[in-house]
Amino acid sequence: MNSLLNISLESLEHGPTLLKGALPGAVLDIEQEEGIRNVGDVCYDLTVTRTGAEVLITGSVEASMELECVRSGQFFSTIIRESAFLRDFPIEETGDSLDLTEEVREAVLLQLPNFPVSPEARSEDFTLPSLPSELTDDSGASPWKDLDNLKL
Numbered sequence: 001m002n003s004l005l006n007i008s009l010e011s012l013e014h015g016p017t018l019l020k021g022a023l024p025g026a027v028l029d030i031e032q033e034e035g036i037r038n039v040g041d042v043c044y045d046l047t048v049t050r051t052g053a054e055v056l057i058t059g060s061v062e063a064s065m066e067l068e069c070v071r072s073g074q075f076f077s078t079i080i081r082e083s084a085f086l087r088d089f090p091i092e093e094t095g096d097s098l099d100l101t102e103e104v105r106e107a108v109l110l111q112l113p114n115f116p117v118s119p120e121a122r123s124e125d126f127t128l129p130s131l132p133s134e135l136t137d138d139s140g141a142s143p144w145k146d147l148d149n150l151k152l
Contacts, residue, residue, distance in 0.1 A: 040064035069118035
């Protein structure tokens, strides 16, 4: 992966550095994934601070994209956001500069839902298949029926 978001540790000598901008959506490397399309830029708003023997990065990252709803099968637009981005790196392991591209990529990918559901998808539109009658036969005695009638 190309290094697109580098920060020089020398620039941290004068205090925290604010990084605000966007990376192309291609850094996420999800073009071939089913159920995802039209990935927009990955926007970041980060503060990089040197704290003793570490570099601390805080802020937020987000990317707009379209996901396929698992209920309706229709694509819907959404923003995947990591609003509590927090990373730290020991200075002795970073060298002269620190590449944050992979960290930003990972933060967005970890926020992708496993089963995306469109806000417009209504649960009543989708019913589960019914169980066979032998599994739903309520004619026999059951201790659970008494609990259904319990009034507190």
